[in-house]
Amino acid sequence: MLPTARRTALFSESVIRDMSRVASEHGALNLAQGFPDFDPPEVVLDALRRAIGAGAHQYANTWGASGMRQALAAKIERFSGTVVDPDRELTITCGSTEAMAATLMAVLDPGDRFGLVSPFYENYAADGILADAQPVHLRLHGPEYRWDPAELRSLFASGIKAFVLCNPSNPCGRVFSREELLELAQLAIEFDVVVVTDEVYEHIVFEKPHVHLHALPGMADRTIVCSSLSKTYSITGWRLGYVHASPHWTSAVRKVHDFLTVGAAHPLQVAAETALALPASYYTALREEYLERRSILVQALEAAGFRPRPPEGAYFVLCDLTHMGVSDDRAFALWLAREIGVAAVPGSSFFKGEARPSVRFHFSRRLETLREAGQKLALVPGRI
Ligand code: GLN
DSSP states (O other), rough: OOOOOGGGGSSOOOOHHEEEEEEEEOOOOOOOSSOSSOOHHHHHHHHHHHHHHTTSSOOOOTTHHHHHHHHHHHHHHHOOOOOOOOTSSSEEEEEHHHHHHHHHHHHHHHTOOEEEEESOTTTHHHHHTTTEEEEEEEETTTTTBOOOOHHHHHHTTTTEEEEEEEEEETTOOOOOHHHHHHHHHHHHHHOOOOOEOOOOTOOOBBOOOOOOOSSSTTOOTEOOOOOOOTTTTOOOOOOOOEEEEHHHHHHHHHHHHHHHHHHSSSHHHHHHHHTTTTTHHHHHHHHHHHHHHHHHHHHHHHHHOOOOOOOOOEEEEEEOOOOOOOOOOHHHHHHHIISSSSOOGGGGGOOOEEEEEEEEEEEOOOOHHHHHHHHHHTTTTHHH
16 A cells, blocks of 8 residues: 555544543543533524524635624633734634644744643644644643743744744643743744744633733734634534734635635534623633532542642643552553543643653533542542
């Protein structure tokens, strides 16, 4: 047989999605691939029912239905203070997965180097490889997952064209502070680097507010925001993402997006206008509900002998397993799904270089699902 393209050998299949398959094979509770097991708000579902009856069944405008882009521009302004031109600065994509892939293809040339932190969400390195570019990893240190400013500076000085940052972070739960982002911005300006952010968890923050990098001085033209409606409105299956960037970057991203997918599903874009217009109380409730879920999962993990650190944001708890005598986290995750009935993602898939054995649990589940997971996890100490 003819060989497949070399780039397909440079990255592996998603471990996150693989663990979803493992979960269903063993009938385990899926705390692996992060998506809600609850429905979006009823008003959003009503809007979808109306949209389906209202005839939006052909392609939307390739850049995104204009109503959704306008609603999105208004929502971004409401939360970040940035005035956004929906006609020149927004592109609606099939999830932030396409947003990130299209962005890296629009930014990076073959052979370009781009930075990303480790631990990282597994798509980024694969997306860069699809653009024939080379990922360079910056290690976050200690249980708090902080970068070393000197290491950050030398990465920027090493000739990267782009830097990818997930904030709030999947998988480690960091919410990067204003000071850290100012430091990053200063380096991006000094070394002429474009920063691509993944901000899909911007509304799931617990201890401190989310800071928008694009709104910091000098960053509007050198930040490309990739985000989505998936996590904020509990609609991961709708596959609605977007890229927010200055016209220079947007026009390149739009070309890639157009030839990759043409566009996201039209009726869903129409219904999204209602989600984007939800009042402030929706976001407060979202945060409070996730706080409660976080506390149930963290307590259950503590009771089961893990040493969880409550995340500052996003909905993942990354647990080090060293003290439990585990050396192979992939084997541990398979055992956990099969024998305990709880699926999680082996942490090694998020690290480059010296990964300590760890597993990532998510808490985007109903309270009863999390309580049931807690009962199952309580069996770990007696069985491990
Ligand atoms: N972001 C979620 C996670 O890390 C799921 C993403 C996905 O599988 N598309 O689990």
